[in-house]
Amino acid sequence: MHRRQLSFGVGIVIRFRLAFVLVLGIVGIGFILQCSLVSKSKKSKDPQIQIHFLSRDFEETKSIPSSLFESKDLLLLLAELSRKEDPSMRFISTTRTEEIMEVNGKSNSWSAGWVVYVNEERVDGIQMKRGVRVSPSDKIEIRYEAVERVFGRPTP
Known part of the structure; x- marks a missing residue:
């Protein structure tokens, strides 16, 4: 039983880390896209x-x-x-x-x-x-x- 609780705890930690990495990836991609759009709109405003x-x-x-x-x-x-x-x-x-x-x-x-x-x-x-x-x-x-x-x- 103690072993089962330990593996359950490790599974939660792994899922938490995976979710954290996924959220960071999504935020990072969003940041890159936003920077890309800002630079494109900046270029189009130049004469x-x-x-x-x-x-x-x-x-x-x-x-x-x-x-x-x-x-x-x-x-x-x-x-x-x-x-x-x-x-x-x-x-x-x-x-x-x-x-x-x-x-x-x-x-x-x-x-x-x-x-x-x-x-x-x-x-x-x-x-x-x-x-x-x-x-x-x-x-x-x-x-x-x-x-x-x-x-x-x-x-x-």
Whole structure:
């Protein structure tokens, strides 16, 4: 009988420890999830430069972290996205101009091509080469649309 009471006592201690470890595990997982959610919401509140890619086949938005008062060169932002292949882009660069030739496999043709707009104003390759500064407050769209070309170059 004494042995039975002893094993009963050991069983309670083991169950208590198991329950304690289980509660600690649940609290720990809850803490980790809460920290994860806080860090995600913190990131989303930081100012970001948004670039929208639009075509008939796809629509994609890319966000680049930036401070509210900082402006960045649009061509450098596009080159960085191209380097990361997010989205996959191909440029043509001359001493005078820059042109986006392809985005995610959608290439320019004689009648359509990728056109850059900043705050609803078309930005040509010469302006991009000279430098176009953008900030989180700017609306940036890169659209695949009908274009007229003279000697292979799009005309404004």
